[in-house]
Amino acid sequence: MKLALSLSRLVLSVLLLVVVLVVGVKGYCSIRSSRDAYKAEVLTCATLTPTPAPKAIGNPETMAQAILVATNEVRTKEGLQPLIEDSNLDEIAQLRSSDMIAKSYFGHVSPTGETAFKLMDQYRILYLWAGENLARNNYSDDQTVEVSMKDWMESNGHRENILNPHYKKMGIGVARDLDMKYFTVVFLED
Secondary structure (H helix, E strand, O other), X not given: OHHHHHHHHHHHHHHHHHHHHHHOOOEEEEEEEEOOOOOOOEEEEEEOXXXXXXXXXXXXXXXXXXXXXXXXXXXHHOOOOOOEEOHHHHHHXXXXXXXXXXXXXXXXXXXXXXXXXXXXXXXXXXXXXXXXXXXXXXXXXXXXXXXXXXXXHOOHHHXXXXXXXXXXXXXXXXXXXXXXXXXXXXXXXX
């Protein structure tokens, strides 16, 4: 069983690499994982709409707070409980966003094989349900979060992560590299 899950993750990683190479520089991805043996990881990637010329980069903490507020507004409209920001998940998400810049990639699996799920295991964060949404763009400060949320909500996999009733907590990581902003949102059940 463990070998089958490892093999499926390897295949998923290879597919992700192919998707990232085809998608190009700008895009977003989501992934969900369940420790339930009958559920497989689901990966969704899509391209972003063309981005305008880059403008000044804003405060990452303000952007993270805007993602939390926007996510909870969407959840509340759908009759779901708002998510609680969790500092441990914030750390995982920040590690993921910073790692993408440090290792020059964009995806759920780093060139060295790290994932949000491996980090949660490493930090002994237990979960049955967990998910990760990624985005990067170079929109202006007043548009960057709105564009990321809009794109996530228009993608089935991202929307499912945002509206998953199993999730009770979230962590947000924002990193910047020149004109690009990298967003990682990690979702977790309570």
